[in-house]
Ligand code: ATP
């Protein structure tokens with residue numbers, strides 16, 4: 218057997234004198250002549266293996282002191298309580314099985330003594346992931362997604378998967394990645410938008426999807442990826458306020474679960490997670506514009522999009538007033554939202570749309586959707602798109618489409634804001650950006 222326990226399952230109280238086998242990487246070898254310490258690291262932590270020369274078989278002792286850092290080993294031995302050892306115990310080995318020796322020097326340090334540049338870390342992600350802090354981020358990501366699934370399933374959402382190779386664009390503003398699909402041109406999907414709406418016509422009522430989205434964003438920023446993971450929902454017989462409530466409940470729920478179940482990882486990252494207070498502030502677009510104009514040199518007029526610096530001004534203003542990072546901007550001008558956003562019946566200049574913000578960054582956007590076929594076709598045309606190429610989508614609106622609403626939230630942005638990461642690439646295993654196509 219290569220492993221009986223993770224290192225964090227062993228404790229001095231219950232394991233004294235017991236034989237265990239741990240498996241992992243050689244974190245450190247300290248050879249003091251008469252005594253040799255080998256620290257083994259696995260996914261959950263570290264354990265010290267102690268060899269006293271006089272009491273150890275010569276071959277075993279020599280094998281231990283010759284171990285190269287980051288080699289893979291399986292170690293069998295007896296647990297002995299020790300105040301001096303980390304976690305209060307050490308393992309006195311009877312066998313050290315070298316499973317795979319690592320080359321040296323390593324592409325980067327794993328002890329945290331030398332902080333590598335993000336680019337170096339991403340180039341050698343396999344080594345970077347061995348650092349407890351990096352490992353913690355992706356353990357928390359798992360916890361986030363696990364709870365997103367749990368929460369949405371509990372309130373009757375059905376998980377779906379829709380195509381990533383598609384024929385049309387949905388989100389104006391960002392561009393598409395064209396690909397060759399046999400003999401035709403196709404694109405990588407920017408959003409499951411059209412498909413999740415079609416599913417409403419199919420009577421699936423409430424669906425969610427967690428999947429990749431692709432955006433040919435030209436700008437190289439701390440918060441844009443070219444391949445991101447989107448958490449999307451669509452819900453029938455709902456308006457935008459109903460789905461905003463689902464969104465804030467989901468976020469609050471996810472924060473609570475992470476705080477409850479990932480305390481070890483949060484400690485590792487030095488994070489004291491604050492659960493956002495519900496309900497989130499709902500700021501009207503026109504109020505946001507006023508805040509920008511009152512607090513800066515900018516002179517925005519109704520209909521302008523909020524750029525990066527405007528988002529900063531509004532986010533900071535909201536934070537100063539409420540102490541909260543999360544807030545909605547609602548009632549956006551119809552013209553600057555995608556074609557599918559529903560205009561208010563009594564004021565069609567404004568749409569039933571919203572963005573969820575976190576301080577200075579957009580976290581999610583959503584809307585109640587247009588469910589009338591003719592109005593939708595007109596909106597597509599008025600945005601300069603050819604509605605014929607949307608027939609596969611528009612057909613679903615002709616034969617019984619219920620009123621519906623939904624949103625999409627970027628998983629990486631959710632994680633980034635939760636963990637206070639400086640760069641979105643920190644929370645992606647293998648980020649895709651303008652310069653990075655491998656690993
Ligand atoms: P969308 O999904 O609507 O394209 P986004 O999620 O990219 O928006 P943000 O990241 O919040 O939105 O950015 C807000 C606005 O600022 C967007 O219009 C975006 O295109 C623009 N923007 C973001 N980064 C830059 C940049 N480095 N230079 C210029 N414009 C930028």
Ligand code: AMO
Pocket residue numbers: 388407408409410432434440441442443445447449450579580581582583584623624625626627628629630
């Ligand atoms: P939107 O275009 O705002 O809306 O995208 C939804 C959310 O996805 C995330 N996101 C990104 N994250 C990292 N890098 C990117 N390049 C990137 N682009 C988007 C953001 C963003 O808020 N169809 C609508 C959603 C809906 O209405 O249901 C849509 O795609 O967190």
